[in-house]
Amino acid sequence: MTAMYVVIGVLVLVALWAVLAYNALVSTRNKVDEAWSGVDVQLKRRHDLVPNLVETVKGYAAHERSTLEAVTEARGAAEAAGEPHAVERAEARLTSALGAVNALAEAYPELRASENFQRLQAELAEIEDEIQASRRIYNANVQAYNTRIQVFPTLLIAGPMSFSPREFFEIEVAAERAVPQVAF
Amino acid sequence: MVLGAAGTFVYGASQRSLAIMAGGPAVVVLAAVIACWVLADRGAATRFYRHYAQSLGLVYWPRSSLPALTPLLGAADRRWIEHWMQGALSGEPEIGGGIGQLVLEEREDDKRKARYRLTICVADLEASIRRFHGVFLRPRRGLIAPVPNWIRRGTTRAIQVESTAFSERYELFVADDQDEVVARQLLSPSLVVWLAEHPLVPGFELRAGMLVVYVDRSLSDEGNLTYLLDATRRIAARVLGEVADAAARPAA
Known part of the structure; x- marks a missing residue:
């Protein structure tokens, strides 16, 4: 009889642990989803800024059509992207295109001096900071979640309950990834 | 401190208690050292904060x-x-x-x-x-x-x-x-x-x-x-x- 009580007690404890572990996994996964929506909000802010930026630049550098079209196309592609990987690629493209617009300002002093352009640049810089921060939050959450589903004993719950690993989100521009060459 | 130590020593002698004669002055000296240390610490803290406030232009x-x-x-x-x-x-x-x-x-x-x-x-x-x-x-x-x-x-x-x-x-x-x-x-x-x-x-x-x-x-x-x-x-x-x-x- 005592042995049966011990077995029942152990089973109850295991069941309790399973419930707590499952809830912790759900909570961590929700944090990842929330963090992704945080990234999404900041990306949307950047997308919303692009038309104003293009219009402002057009006023001073109308014949730089190809650069401006590239930005508009990149923005469209970024808005259409859904999965983190697709978003990653599209946002990297948009970042490159925006970099080209910024470079235009060097060739057009009037554009550089424009108050509206400066304000948009400042706003864009602030949004870039927020994107970077929200991306760090998302990646930290992904790391916490992925670790949790891969370590013992929570993997015993994560596997059967279909908690699959998430992917990190990186916006990398090819030019930024390249190792700088230093010559002496 | 000296007067206190001497006082406790004399009191111990009048009571014919070796413990008070030896321990009394020791307690008085210890109490005086602790009091000095606390006062010096407080004084140092006050000076530090006063100078820090001054360096920041604060009152x-x-x-x-x-x-x-x-x-x-x-x-x-x-x-x-x-x-x-x-x-x-x-x-x-x-x-x-x-x-x-x-x-x-x-x-x-x-x-x-x-x-x-x-x-x-x-x-x-x-x-x-x-x-x-x-x-x-x-x-x-x-x-x-x-x-x-x-x-x-x-x-x-x-x-x-x-x-x-x-x-x-x-x-x-x-x-x-x-x-x-x-x-x-x-x-x-x-x-x-x-x-x-x-x-x-x-x-x-x-x-x-x-x-x-x-x-x-x-x-x-x-x-x-x-x-x-x-x-x-x-x-x-x-x-x-x-x-x-x-x-x-x-x-x-």
């Missing part, structure tokens, strides 16, 4: 008090501020405020039960009154918390922030009449990351136009006090930035 008060505008400033049975340095907190934007050591005292049957020391930095952000009715960020309390719990759950509610690292470090509460979305807007991703990595783990309370940034221990060196001042400026700038953004946004 030094050995002891002061603040109105209980936030839960922390109304915590415990008795409270006061030691080494209060008040004035314009230099930086961008320049804001009025002060920094000092908040002492909280819990009492029972008119006797001191416990005393806690925190370092606080206060910024006057009157412009935030309408937008922020109560946002309270508290370092997460472990099993043995160094300070009492002063946030009452009846008038506040907890909200979650999307960062795991942040949530492991902090608890966020808002007043019942605080718009939750507005509170979340204040905690922008960059502020969340910054707070989640800040070595001092500063908490803050924002209510009635007063921002109180605090650490739940006493900071008594220039480096850490300056670090807390910088943290206050950073959070204050974020609050004022959010207020300005909200004012610039077209009304819905």
Whole structure:
């Protein structure tokens, strides 16, 4: 009889642990989803800024059509992207295109001096900071979640309950990834 | 000290007690050394804070008090501020405020039960009154918390922030009449990351136009006090930035 009580007690404890572990996994996964929506909000802010930026630049550098079209196309592609990987690629493209617009300002002093352009640049810089921060939050959450589903004993719950690993989100521009060459 | 030691020695002799003759002067000397040490320590602390205040262009008060505008400033049975340095907190934007050591005292049957020391930095952000009715960020309390719990759950509610690292470090509460979305807007991703990595783990309370940034221990060196001042400026700038953004946004 005592042995049966011990077995029942152990089973109850295991069941309790399973419930707590499952809830912790759900909570961590929700944090990842929330963090992704945080990234999404900041990306949307950047997308919303692009038309104003293009219009402002057009006023001073109308014949730089190809650069401006590239930005508009990149923005469209970024808005259409859904999965983190697709978003990653599209946002990297948009970042490159925006970099080209910024470079235009060097060739057009009037554009550089424009108050509206400066304000948009400042706003864009602030949004870039927020994107970077929200991306760090998302990646930290992904790391916490992925670790949790891969370590013992929570993997015993994560596997059967279909908690699959998430992917990190990186916006990398090819030019930024390249190792700088230093010559002496 | 000499008179006291001699007195206890003579008293011991009159009582024919070797213990009093030997122990009495020793106790008197020890008491005098402790008293001198305490007085010297207090004097050194006062000099340090006075010079620190002077270097920042702040006015030094050995002891002061603040109105209980936030839960922390109304915590415990008795409270006061030691080494209060008040004035314009230099930086961008320049804001009025002060920094000092908040002492909280819990009492029972008119006797001191416990005393806690925190370092606080206060910024006057009157412009935030309408937008922020109560946002309270508290370092997460472990099993043995160094300070009492002063946030009452009846008038506040907890909200979650999307960062795991942040949530492991902090608890966020808002007043019942605080718009939750507005509170979340204040905690922008960059502020969340910054707070989640800040070595001092500063908490803050924002209510009635007063921002109180605090650490739940006493900071008594220039480096850490300056670090807390910088943290206050950073959070204050974020609050004022959010207020300005909200004012610039077209009304819905």
